[in-house]
Structures are given as structure tokens and as C-alpha cells.
Amino acid sequence: MIRPHTLFLDVNETLLDLSPLKISVGKALGNREDLLPYWFSVMLHYSLVASAMDQFEDFGTIGMAALQMVARNLDIDLEEAEARAAVRPILQLKPYPDVLPALEEIRGAGIQLYALTNSSRIGVRSQMEYAGLDKVLHGWFSVEEIAIYKPHQHVYRWAALQVGVRIEDCMMAAAHGWDVAGAMAAGMRAAFIERPGQQLYPLATRPEVVVSDFQALVRVLI
DSSP states (O other): OOOOSEEEEOOBTTTBOOHHHHHHHHHHTTSOGGGHHHHHHHHHHHHHHHHHHTOOOOHHHHHHHHHHHHHHHTTOOOOHHHHHHHHGGGGSOOBOTTHHHHHHHHHHTTOEEEEEESSOHHHHHHHHHHHTGGGTOSEEEEGGGTTOOTTSHHHHHHHHHHHTOOGGGEEEEESOHHHHHHHHHTTOEEEEEOOTTOOOOTTSOOOSEEESSHHHHHHHHO
């Protein structure tokens, strides 16, 4: 296959392992660690609501509000400070074991690497530095800069403009079906990383690359 000039990378659940967040969020929800995906879905849902209403709030703020909503459904009165403490571990997540070695190979092959995330500018910097990804990426972009969330098509087009590369020469790698669907709708190529529990959106075009992890992506791209 033709190598992309630039590879954009989703962050949460794609590059970074959410296990510590599963523990903290689960504890806040009455020791229900199984509710992490539900909380994440509620957070994503209301990020899209914010985009639709043109009333942007940063992802962390939406995450805290979503956690309080989920807690109320369990008859748990979660104070704002408690919600903030529960989501704070998202800033200190480790990369999956396959990530760093694979990204080093991909960068060594001459492909530009940028994170593209719904996290805030401060948040993604903290995440990249803690995970050691700042040493291998060429940079990162937060949707906070344009006040609209992925998977809106504008985000992917904007990201391509920031690096000065035609969108068709860029590829989005993500473990979320909604993310790769948004990228492809915008005209970007896409690679789906099959992290456990993640599925492609059946009503969207299938991405040209579907792999189990980043080591498998290396074998496809290089």
C-alpha cells in the first residue's frame, strides 16, 4: 500500500491504557469498574451535544459532568470535587506495550506522527509527557483550538491544514469506530486498531486498514 505522509493518532484507548481510570471511576460509582465504557460514552455523547449547540466546554469538564450524571442514575450524590478526583488519572496513563516501539519504527520510516485528540491542550501535553510519547511524536493537536469535537469532519480537515499536507495523504489511526468514520467522511485515510471491546461502526465505510495493534500496523505501513 502507499504510505501516508502523516499519521494522526487518537489518544485515549488508542495510545493510552485507561486501566487506572477504570479503577478511579469505578470507585466513584460504587466500585462498578464495569461502568467505565458507559461513562466514556456519556462523555462523548455530551461532547457532541456541546458541538451541536456551539457551546464548547473542555473534555475534562464534560467528563466530570458525565460522571455525576452516571452517579445519579445509581443514586450516588457525587460532588464536583469527587468527580474531578475520579477523572484526574486520565492525565497519567501509560501507553499500551505495543505503542512506543511501533511508533519509533513508523517515525524511522519517515512518516510524520501527530496526536489528534478531544482532550484539552493542557491535558494532552500532560498525557504525552507522562507517557513518554513527546519524544517520538512530531507534535499534537487538541480540538480545543477550534472548539469542536471529533468526529466532526472539520476537525480532520483542520488537522491536515495544520501540518500542510493534503488530507488524502493523511491517515487517522484510532481504536474507536466513530473516529475512523469521521476521518474517512472528511477524506482522510484510516486505520482501525482493534483494542478489546472496540468495534467498527457497521453503517460507515470500512477503513482500508484494520489491525490488532500498532505492531501489526507497522507491518502494514512499512
